[in-house]
Amino acid sequence: MAQVGFDGFDGFDVRDAGTIFQSAATPMTVLARRPDGHVEVLAVNPAGVRVTGWDPVEVRGRTLGELYPEDHAARTERLLAELDRPGAVVDYRVEAEVATGRRAYEVHIIGLGARDDAFLALSMSRDITRREVAESALDETQALARIGHFSWNLETDELTWTDQMYELFGLPRTMAVVSADIFQTIDDPQQLRDRIDEAVATGGSYEAEFTFTRSDGERRRAMARGRALRGRDGTVVRIAGTTQDVTEQREAEAHAAAAAGARVRQAQALELNDDVLQGLATVRVALMEGDHDLALHVVDRTMDAARAIISDLLRDHLGTGPVPGDLVRARSTTREDGA
Secondary structure, eight states: OOOOOSTTOOSSOOHHHHHHHHHOSSOEEEEEEOTTSOEEEEEEOHHHHHHHOOOTTTTTTOBHHHHSOHHHHHHHHHHHHTOOSTTOEEEEEEEEEETTEEEEEEEEEEEEEEETTEEEEEEEEEEOHHHHHHHHHHHHHHHHHTEEEEEEETTTTEEEEOHHHHHHHTOOTTOOOBHHHHHTTBSSHHHHHHHHHHHHHHTOEEEEEEEEEOTTSOEEEEEEEEEEEEOTTSOEEEEEEEEEEOHHHHHHHHHHHHHHHHHHHHHHHHHHIIIIIHHHHHHHHHHHTTOHHHHHHHHHHHHHHHHHHHHHHHHHHHSSOOOTTTTOOSSOOOGGGTO
């Protein structure tokens, strides 16, 4: 395949760059801005040929209007019009249909200098399709998990937030946020400050859960995790981390605990019914029939069952069962007491 090199371009040193241009894995194109404002292609490297499908010989001298969709060509021409000196740079993102399908590119255009009545520039593009897909998936995952990322410059007190952080606190994305604004929304800001101060002092990490009030007045629960980052001189200059809304998670845990408690109480009630109340009913029947031996036997068995149930209840609440004497009352309840 024929290749177009840099030979013959005046006004800037290109011969030493020719080898790099031809062998680079990055798609590159040399462009010329004409006096009428239109831009034509002077050269495209092999990497650019693989992406665009252009013939490197036939494409030379053709304008962007002939090669690109109208809006893409017009945008590139406007950006090249901003280049007024060698070394000037403009950057932009573009989506385009290329030989490999529709892709997203990050484009850097660098001014090279003048040649005759044209201004030359080098366009370099990087395929960012996969990166953007990954970033989009990450953003979606973070939104579903309600996780926001932040970076806190300790020297300037500047906070850099992802969109999810603004959503978490109910703040507009255009708002410039400082740490004092956030600490004011937290119920116990000192606890969080202490954890952060410790991380800064040790150069380590921290974790803290807190309750806060959003800008709309809604109360939420969040888990913050961060780590201290040092500058070149070894001093901690920044905190980076995440904040996750755990409100629903904590509510679900509370509901689950309440449900578990209800199931335990239900089991205890059934046990009382089976072992104690039914035992007392049996005693009553035995006494009515005059079978005192059976009544005493059932009373002893029922008291043993009652002691076992009470021991289990105390163990559930106190972590230990009763010791001898704990279940003996200071004075008995009798009919004379009015019971």
